[in-house]
Amino acid sequence: MNQLIVAFITGLTTGGLSCLAVQGGLLTSSLEQQLEQQLDLQIEQEIAARRAHRHGKNRDRILVHPRLALPILLFLAAKLAAYTLLGFLLGWLGSVLQLNAVTRAILLIAVGIFMLGNALRMFNVHPIFRYFAIEPPKFITRYIRRKAKNGESFFAPLLLGVLTIFIPCGVTQAMMAVAVGTGSPFQGAVLMFAFILGTSPVFFVVAYLAMKLGARLEKWFMRFVAVVLLVLGLVSVNSGLTLMGSPLSVTNMLQSVKAAQPDLASAAPIPASDGVTLYLSAGNSGYSPRLLHARANTPITLNLVTNQTFSCSRSFVIPALGVEKLLPSSGTETISIPAQPSGTVMRFSCSMGMYTGEIVFDQ
């Protein structure tokens, strides 16, 4: 029971915000469809009102009452159901379903391209970008149309909610690892249910407030959504590149600038590194120090120290070595790094590419 409360609180706090950063684009996509549909209704009613006016009828403007909460709730319900099922499978299948860093990086880049394509579609840059819109199969649209005569489309938010299982944030991945550790389908399912339920209020509040604003500002909000999608798309592609250890990512390009700045207050007091035995603190706000100097042509021992760490920095990755470690919330984990030639820059990050740092072999 304690574990479930911790899972819920983790979701409510760090999980909600962290997942919003990663999966917010999918939610925006699903809401964007709903908003576009409401604009259609508004236009239809304007046309009807104008026609009535021409025929001398009373021109009372019929207002569209936005039902914005529904697609958000559908998205979250689908996400909750999908993750509960995933928790069940993780508990049952163990670590078989864990994605490695490269697969996640490719998924992040793919999702980023999907978001960028949709943003360009909404800006009407070129008809080719229409292919980024999700077009459900005809038999489904026919079913939806006939079953829901009011024209509400629930397919997109439901589908996108389910798709979030393919882009879990670092905190979610940590929770997925815990679900694997339960070794029980039922416990895995309940754990993931508690965690995702915890993340839902943050998603709902942010999305609902954003959409209330959108209903008033109508078309202007569509531009805003497109800009948000554009930014989230770029962030997602950048995270994917960082996770692959690519020097082309903005995060890694800025790393040299960041490294010159003072480090974050270390969450855990760590001994000084001597070039052969390195110490790195993985805190709730990232890694410290962000720049480590190591001796070239000598095997290195990297000690990762955590102390009450619950952020995604716990999910530690060195892409160049294929190293992936889930660190304990408090403790020390050791990684052996083989000898590297002088001048090597080895990048490390959390599993979603949000927190980064590097080891320079220059001693």
Place this chain on the structure above:
Amino acid sequence: MMKITYRVEGMHCSNCAMNIEGIEDDLPGIKQVLASYQKGQMVVEFDEAKVSEAQILAEVVKRGYEALPV
């Protein structure tokens, strides 16, 4: 039975295609309407004895779009 393809102006999401396909529920004599937002067109299969092309085009305009023969 006739089958005509039209270019549709004014669609800006997949739901628009679904709205246009709703014509097949509202006009008698239409066998099928297949609209695509991606292609920006619709294919209408209809019985010309029961419904005219003009009626179909008027129904499209009623829904806020414009259809032009390809």
